[in-house]
Amino acid sequence: MGDYAKAADHLERLIRDKNPYTARAIPWYLVLTSGMARGYMDLADRYTAGARFNKSRALTFRLRATKYRTMASEFALRFAQQSDRLSEIPLGNVPLAFAFPRGNGAAPALFSRIGSGIEITPEEQAAAETLALERGVLMAVCNAAGAPNDVAKSREILTQGAQGNTRAAFGDAIAQMLDTESALFQRDALNEPDKAAVLRERAERVRVEAARVGLARIGLVVSAAPGQ
Numbered sequence: 001m002g003d004y005a006k007a008a009d010h011l012e013r014l015i016r017d018k019n020p021y022t023a024r025a026i027p028w029y030l031v032l033t034s035g036m037a038r039g040y041m042d043l044a045d046r047y048t049a050g051a052r053f054n055k056s057r058a059l060t061f062r063l064r065a066t067k068y069r070t071m072a073s074e075f076a077l078r079f080a081q082q083s084d085r086l087s088e089i090p091l092g093n094v095p096l097a098f099a100f101p102r103g104n105g106a107a108p109a110l111f112s113r114i115g116s117g118i119e120i121t122p123e124e125q126a127a128a129e130t131l132a133l134e135r136g137v138l139m140a141v142c143n144a145a146g147a148p149n150d151v152a153k154s155r156e157i158l159t160q161g162a163q164g165n166t167r168a169a170f171g172d173a174i175a176q177m178l179d180t181e182s183a184l185f186q187r188d189a190l191n192e193p194d195k196a197a198v199l200r201e202r203a204e205r206v207r208v209e210a211a212r213v214g215l216a217r218i219g220l221v222v223s224a225a226p227g228q
Contacts, residue, residue, distance in 0.1 A: 002102060004133055008032050008078070015085060024097040026085045027170075031096070031140045033079035034177045039136025040072035041184055042107075043128060046114040054117030061117070064125075069190050076181040077195065080202045083178060086171060087209050100158045101141055103134030105151040143173040171210020178203035 011029040051061035147153035185196035
């Protein structure tokens with residue numbers, strides 16, 4: 001349905017206790033929360049760039065950048081807190097049990113306008129946020145499928161339901177996303193170095209866990225979605 005925040009909440013409830021859905025819910029939760037963090041980070045970066053171009057509205061642009069970084073931090077921390085759950089997935093096939101998400105790999109035209117310092121309407125701001133989340137989740141799915149930035153290949157992998165990356169490669173993708181999102185807490189962003197260190201440390205732990213069972217395979221299980 002495109003309501004990623006609600007989906008993340010539902011998945012978080014599913015993974016609190018071990019149940020028949022845990023093995024399917026954990027990978028999707030990690031991909032979803034990481035993708036949402038990435039989407040908000042991207043939007044924050046666009047507003048930061050826009051502040052440099054539009055000096056008269058720089059404060060407004062910077063405030064929006066801070067807002068989106070704060071929103072990104074929520075999902076980045078949720079992602080990091082659950083990243084160790086990879087160890088709870090049974091050895092063998094790890095399902096990515098979701099339909100290929102909506103969205104476009106190319107940056108929306110609205111992003112260029114924001115980054116150029118052009119003030120946009122409230123309706124366009126809401127649209128930019130939706131597009132940012134869709135693109136962020138889409139890129140996270142591409143990483144998880146083993147085809148970074150390749151939307152066509154990722155779509156093919158998921159829709160065919162074929163086996164994809166090794167477990168080690170999937171874990172490495174999760175670790176890379178943790179490393180990338182640690183930048184959110186660097187000095188030139190939210191300036192919370194302790195949290196940046198936590199994400200980097202979680203990334204190393206994920207790599208160690210993934211390498212421990214590196215010969216297991218990841219299977220891609222696709223659920224049908226209307227209109228896709």
